[in-house]
Amino acid sequence: MSEVNQNNGYAQQQTGAGGPTAILNKCKEINNGIQELRAKRESQLAAAQNALLDSSTGKEDQATRQTLDYIEDEINRTFRYLRDLLQKVKNTPGSGDARVQTQIDVTQKNLQREIQQYQKTQSDFQKRLREQVRRRYEIANPEASPEQIEQGVENVLLGQEQAFQVTGSRTRQANDARAAVLERSGAIRKIERDMIELSRLYQEVAELVQQQEPAVEQINQGAQDVVQNVDNATKHIDNAIISARNARRWKWYALIIILIIIGIVVGVAVGVTEANRGGK
Template sequence: MSSYQQQNPGYDQYGGNPYGGQGGYNTSGNPYGGQQNLNPPPLVQRQSATSDYSQTDGQPYNTLPTQAPTVLSNQDFLSRVDAVRKQITSLSGQVSAIASAHQRAISSPDGSLSSQVESLVSQTQILNTQIKDQIKFLETDAARSGGNVTKDSQIRNLKSQFKSQLEQYQQEEATYKKRYQDQIARQYRIVNPDATEEEVHEAAQANWGDEGVFQTALKSNRSGAATSVLGAVRARHNDIQKIEQTLLELSQLFQDLAETVVIQESAVKATEEQTDNVVKDTENANVQLTKGVKSARNARKLKWWCLGLVLLVMIVLGLALGIYFGVTVPNRNK
């Protein structure tokens, strides 16, 4: 195990495979696609002294706040930037460890050391994802800050450092891919010493995982030594496939970094629009509630007017009957 791994015992708890049973090269899909639960801590939200829906001063509802989500202070922002820079420094050490592991694997007569490379690459995938997520988080905060020169400058420098380290990693992987192909060509010449340059080149590019290709290479030489050499060729071909997968993942990571600003600005805009809609809905609810209260008051007034009118009618009717029976009827009898 490399000295870097000895200095970082935290990785050993995964048993050399931080993906829980799947090798870092063999992971289907994109390990940088955000499927890991590595989100940065959320921004601190200020608490309102009163409920958004409390009734105060005779108002049915308080108006919801319209300001954008809370942003980090410059001090907190710079603290997180420093933490990400330390992660990028760790990434540099990881890349160097991977290069050393590749060198040992090439010097090995078989593919027994490939697992060390695979473990280091898996660890580096996790670290790259963490750095990318932190940069996205900080870039979103800078966008919400509305032209904060300090934050914008720090984000540009941070992304530049990360991209520079990724480019170095990309270059190392491409270099060792070429060296693995050169080794395949040399081993193929051992099995087929009469092969032409074109045949050797095709062998270096061939899919040695295909049993048909393997058997074809054995046609001219079926000795035990040839079988052993071609077995080593297969192992090198597997290493090349893993490197190609890493290069694809790095390419996707570059694209994710380039799209961060657009994606996050759209998300912020959507949040602000949603807040505006909530404010409008609340204001409409206030209007409707005010109308309802007014209608209820009018209904109570109408009820009292109706009751008063009924009482008045009953009084008039009582007076009329009293006069009729008290005055008119006795006069008739006389």
């Protein structure tokens, strides 16, 4: 990942402060790395795989295996680096911001998609290698039954080199076939180990999204709680205002009633006084 490595220091300087710009810069770095992986898978890896499939001597097998192993290891290291970088993006403050969330999701899906494509490429190559192992085993053991061939191939693929028997008069051809089988079975076992790591890496990338979702849901829930609290507070204020208005209204009613009662009392008192005077 030459370009990504060259720009790594610069990217770190640009992304150190955090915020939307830093997050988008990291996403761009990840997507650039994914593009480099795709180009390497479609060119260098494909060429190395074809070279091993087409090699016909033990020397060629060893040379092509070394080249293939180097390319595969480089691709695996790059996947791990991009996974770690995506995790940093997820942990960057502001990663739940709507302005960057879409780009983060796209970047995560791009990485998962490239992992899947690489897995498919390796799986197809593994099948072709197994077919070559079977043919080479049949060449070295022309008199073996189908069951013996099947068992012998499986044993060789498990790393049991002694299972590859060289029989018959075609010793040189059988030895060449044996050398080819051992190189290809070694390549197959390496692919199987890499596939286990890739599956784990793919799951880790997927879990980064699952880890982000609860945080986003918590933010959304918090926002909903704030809205609900504001609504409740508004209702309480409205009720308090209504209660205050009602209280003032009842005070006026009470005052009017008191005045009326006072007026009645005064009127009765005046009437009684006047009556007493008239009687005298």
